[in-house]
Amino acid sequence: MADPLLLDLVKTAKSYGINVGFLTSPHERDIWLEGFRTTLTLVATMIPVSLAAGMALAAALTARQRWLALPARVFVELTRNTPTLVQLSCAFLGLNMLISQSLGGAGQNPFGAFFWVVLVVGLHGAAYHAEALRAGIEAVPDTTLEAARALGFNRLEILRWVELPLALRIALPTIVNNLVTLVKLTTVGSAVAVGEITYASIMIWTQRDNVVELMVVILVFFSAINLVVSQIGLWLERRLAVPGLGVRS
Amino acid sequence: MAAVAAVAALWAALQPDLAVILIGWVPYLAQGFAMNILISVAAIAIGSLIGLILGVMELAPARWIRAPAITYVHIFRNAPHLVLIFATTYAMPFEITLLGGTVAFPDWLKAVVGLAIPASAHIAEIVRGAIQSIPTAQWESAGSLGFSRLRTLRWIILPQCLRRTLPAWMNLYASIAMGSALASLVGVGELLHAATDASTAVRRTDFTIAVYLTVLVSFFAYCYPISRLTQRLERRFAV
Numbered sequence: 001m002a003d004p005l006l007l008d009l010v011k012t013a014k015s016y017g018i019n020v021g022f023l024t025s026p027h028e029r030d031i032w033l034e035g036f037r038t039t040l041t042l043v044a045t046m047i048p049v050s051l052a053a054g055m056a057l058a059a060a061l062t063a064r065q066r067w068l069a070l071p072a073r074v075f076v077e078l079t080r081n082t083p084t085l086v087q088l089s090c091a092f093l094g095l096n097m098l099i100s101q102s103l104g105g106a107g108q109n110p111f112g113a114f115f116w117v118v119l120v121v122g123l124h125g126a127a128y129h130a131e132a133l134r135a136g137i138e139a140v141p142d143t144t145l146e147a148a149r150a151l152g153f154n155r156l157e158i159l160r161w162v163e164l165p166l167a168l169r170i171a172l173p174t175i176v177n178n179l180v181t182l183v184k185l186t187t188v189g190s191a192v193a194v195g196e197i198t199y200a201s202i203m204i205w206t207q208r209d210n211v212v213e214l215m216v217v218i219l220v221f222f223s224a225i226n227l228v229v230s231q232i233g234l235w236l237e238r239r240l241a242v243p244g245l246g247v248r249s
Numbered sequence: 250m251a252a253v254a255a256v257a258a259l260w261a262a263l264q265p266d267l268a269v270i271l272i273g274w275v276p277y278l279a280q281g282f283a284m285n286i287l288i289s290v291a292a293i294a295i296g297s298l299i300g301l302i303l304g305v306m307e308l309a310p311a312r313w314i315r316a317p318a319i320t321y322v323h324i325f326r327n328a329p330h331l332v333l334i335f336a337t338t339y340a341m342p343f344e345i346t347l348l349g350g351t352v353a354f355p356d357w358l359k360a361v362v363g364l365a366i367p368a369s370a371h372i373a374e375i376v377r378g379a380i381q382s383i384p385t386a387q388w389e390s391a392g393s394l395g396f397s398r399l400r401t402l403r404w405i406i407l408p409q410c411l412r413r414t415l416p417a418w419m420n421l422y423a424s425i426a427m428g429s430a431l432a433s434l435v436g437v438g439e440l441l442h443a444a445t446d447a448s449t450a451v452r453r454t455d456f457t458i459a460v461y462l463t464v465l466v467s468f469f470a471y472c473y474p475i476s477r478l479t480q481r482l483e484r485r486f487a488v
Binding site (some may be wrong): 037078080081082083084086087089090093094097098101180184185186187188189190194198202205206211212215218219222223226 | 255324327329331335336340423427428429430431439444448455462464468469472473
């Protein structure tokens with residue numbers, strides 16, 4: 001039985017012309033709440049995936065070996081110049097189907113829609129991070145690298161201890177911007193029936209005809225996530241700021 | 250590009266029957282792609298016009314002009330494109346009564362509106378940034394020559410902004426062009442939707458993969474030249 005307080009709330013909202021009647025149906029309410037959880041889970045898994053893959057890609061992009069740099073460049077250009085939804089279709093309807101067939105039936109396939117969304121959108125973000133980090137790596141002064149070489153660092157050690165830490169600081173504002181885009185891109189999950197907030201809302205509004213109400217909630221929800229992401233970004237920027245560089249605020 | 254063509258030719262030689270089926274579907278797919286181009290061009294045109302007005306409004310001295318523009322830009326720059334497309338599709342009527350007659354309001358036009366909204370918000374920020382990058386002295390000298398605020402904007406400031414905003418505008422154009430694929434999710438017959446139709450009609454694994462790769466390559470062929478041109482312009486305009 002629904003909470004009397006909730007019923008009261010729904011009734012008050014209705015008197016103002018706001019249709020949130022779905023809250024009294026436990027089934028629809030569960031879909032909706034699950035939608036919030038799924039979106040947050042997507043965001044929480046995608047951000048680390050994109051950052052890790054982005055660093056690896058940036059390292060490959062700036063590598064002196066052509067067999068490493070060229071495929072990374074092709075991947076980055078392909079990812080940045082094609083729609084995420086088309087990439088997701090290729091991966092989910094193409095690659096996933098091939099895997100299912102070679103394993104003998106969809107039941108044997110360990111990868112679900114959630115996995116493909118995280119992989120495709122995560123790598124999409126990674127391509128953008130990689131470009132930002134590459135620009136950062138190239139911005140590290142030659143004298144700094146010479147100093148590191150003089151201290152006996154090898155190429156990989158220079159990347160790990162000198163170039164990446166500096167590149168990360170230079171690229172951080174762009175990376176945070178990319179993460180905001182990434183958060184918005186989680187919505188493509190609805191195309192392959194991952195029950196995130198957009199998908200859940202569609203399920204409800206096709207029954208209840210309350211598009212505007214639910215859309216306002218979605219927009220506020222995404223604004224809130226992105227506010228948190230950009231605040232963490234700002235905090236990190238201040239934390240990691242190199243003393244003696246830039247403008248003090 | 251040559252490498253892609255070579256791979257495609259090799260593949261067609263190895264799988265002639267599949268290539269024949271795919272070629273048979275090309276007109277249908279091309280029709281879909283024309284829809285993508287139509288949606289993206291219309292969305293960027295409407296978005297640019299509204300964005301220009303909003304960008305100028307954001308810098309207005311009067312608060313009651315500035316505040317609504319800033320709020321609009323803030324809300325819709327943070328909104329996922331897909332959510333806006335869904336919202337316009339479901340919330341807008343399928344026909345509009347105008348001057349006594351009814352005009353159909355098809356889904357593709359709703360997708361245009363859904364993409365024009367975030368486009369206008371992004372363009373507003375691009376325009377605002379460009380106007381602010383013009384030295385203040387130019388406003389003052391135009392004022393001393395007897396130009397009003399709006400005339401200064403129209404004849405002195407905005408022409409200079411055009412060059413500065415071009416790379417950012419083209420980036421946005423590519424992003425909107427890619428966003429047009431989202432219209433497939435609300436049933437607009439664009440390229441991705443056409444590919445899904447083809448794959449359900451043919452029902453062959455290799456065809457499904459080939460057709461989706463065709464979609465991927467088509468979008469790449471559309472967006473990659475834009476991004477290369479943007480990079481070249483950025484380098485040329487760099488100070």
